Amino acid sequence: MRRLADRLGSGVMSLYWHVDNKEDVFDLALDAVLEYRGSPQTVQSQDWRGEVVHMLEDWRASMLRHPWSASLLPRRALGPNILSRLELLSKTLSRAGVADADLNVAIWSLWNYVMGATITRAGFDLSDDDRAAAQKRLEHLSERYPTIERCRLLLDDDWDGAFRKGLGFLLDGLSPK
Amino acid sequence: MRRLADRLGSGVMSLYWHVDNKEDVFDLALDAVLEYRGSPQTVQSQDWRGEVVHMLEDWRASMLRHPWSASLLPRRALGPNILSRLELLSKTLSRAGVADADLNVAIWSLWNYVMGATITRAGFDLSDDDRAAAQKRLEHLSERYPTIERCRLLLDDDWDGAFRKGLGFLLDGLSPK
DNA sequence: ACCTGAACACCGTTCAAGT
DNA sequence: ACCTGAACACCGTTCAAGT
Numbered sequence: 478m479r480r481l482a483d484r485l486g487s488g489v490m491s492l493y494w495h496v497d498n499k500e501d502v503f504d505l506a507l508d509a510v511l512e513y514r515g516s517p518q519t520v521q522s523q524d525w526r527g528e529v530v531h532m533l534e535d536w537r538a539s540m541l542r543h544p545w546s547a548s549l550l551p552r553r554a555l556g557p558n559i560l561s562r563l564e565l566l567s568k569t570l571s572r573a574g575v576a577d578a579d580l581n582v583a584i585w586s587l588w589n590y591v592m593g594a595t596i597t598r599a600g601f602d603l604s605d606d607d608r609a610a611a612q613k614r615l616e617h618l619s620e621r622y623p624t625i626e627r628c629r630l631l632l633d634d635d636w637d638g639a640f641r642k643g644l645g646f647l648l649d650g651l652s653p654k
Numbered sequence: 655m656r657r658l659a660d661r662l663g664s665g666v667m668s669l670y671w672h673v674d675n676k677e678d679v680f681d682l683a684l685d686a687v688l689e690y691r692g693s694p695q696t697v698q699s700q701d702w703r704g705e706v707v708h709m710l711e712d713w714r715a716s717m718l719r720h721p722w723s724a725s726l727l728p729r730r731a732l733g734p735n736i737l738s739r740l741e742l743l744s745k746t747l748s749r750a751g752v753a754d755a756d757l758n759v760a761i762w763s764l765w766n767y768v769m770g771a772t773i774t775r776a777g778f779d780l781s782d783d784d785r786a787a788a789q790k791r792l793e794h795l796s797e798r799y800p801t802i803e804r805c806r807l808l809l810d811d812d813w814d815g816a817f818r819k820g821l822g823f824l825l826d827g828l829s830p831k
Numbered sequence: 832a833c834c835t836g837a838a839c840a841c842c843g844t845t846c847a848a849g850t
Numbered sequence: 851a852c853c854t855g856a857a858c859a860c861c862g863t864t865c866a867a868g869t
Binding site for chain 2: 547548550551552553555560561563564567568571577580581582583584585586588589590591592593594596597599600601618621622623624625627628629630631633639642643645646647648649650651
């Protein structure tokens with residue numbers, strides 16, 4: 478709060494006229510990051526899968542543009558921008574043929590996937606030093622975690638590719654039969 | 655730190671002999687929650703899917719037993735217990751026939767799903783008051799978010815069922831063809 | 832309607848010192 | 851090897867007051 482007031486060139490307590498408390502600021506900041514500037518009323522495309530992938534990649538990218546936003550996720554803030562994104566996602570899936578009975582599960586699954594991926598990616602944005610340290614620690618542990626070591630799980634840094642590929646698998650599972 | 659020292663009946667600064675700083679305490683606490691007491695060297699079961707589901711449900715349940723632990727997730731802490739769980743998961747998937755080239759993506763996908771679900775579930779542990787407020791706000795917004803409203807996305811509280819069902823879909827997608 | 836400074840209760844951590 | 855209190859720099863927020 479004090480830092481924020483400084484940045485705005487106002488007194489600290491002036492903030493409290495516009496905002497309830499620190500939590501409130503966080504909620505507003507998180508939702509602000511998630512404003513969606515996608516094609517709003519896109520033509521009735523046949524490619525629902527492509528649309529979903531695009532929406533969710535944008536979701537993740539928006540948050541990674543402000544890595545602090547990932548640390549704000551463990552709160553139940555459902556601002557208007559988050560709700561809009563959920564609504565758009567619901568509508569797309571529904572139009573794609575997902576039954577209403579499966580819709581909630583589908584939405585939450587995709588949400589979980591995106592949130593987990595974003596938090597993980599933001600947390601593992603290692604400096605080179607950290608990376609070197611991780612590498613060393615891993616070598617030392619290769620006999621205890623052989624499978625992880627063999628696949629170089631912790632050294633694989635194609636985050637974007639992994640996100641896209643995993644999302645593809647999830648959509649495979651969710652696709653209406 | 656001050657609170658923790660009080661609880662332990664020691665001086666505040668005594669903690670700093672055993673621990674570097676507050677972050678260190680958080681890392682240790684998170685990993686402590688994740689100690690795995692599963693069947694360690696289970697018989698070579700044929701049911702790899704059941705094994706994975708069991709492991710991941712236990713992962714989520716362990717964290718939900720201490721809801722504060724979910725808020726510690728946005729950090730890159732890979733303690734020995736987390737690594738053990740990842741190793742066990744890798745081994746199971748590998749034995750199930752997932753190719754090495756797909757293994758990392760599979761692991762991270764499941765990780766993302768579990769982490770997202772846990773954080774979300776912990777954050778939405780609403781009191782009845784909150785729930786009532788959410789309901790009211792939602793009614794008010796039903797014309798702006800019709801699809802969400804229709805499926806009662808925010809009122810559905812079968813979290814455990816949704817977790818299991820969504821995990822099933824993800825595993826469908828990940829299953830080796 | 833909007834802003835403010837003083838004050839309060841609370842942090843994590845450094846340091847220099849104890850046993 | 852292990853513990854300690856005093857002190858520092860920093861928080862978020864209440865309150866009573868200003869314009």
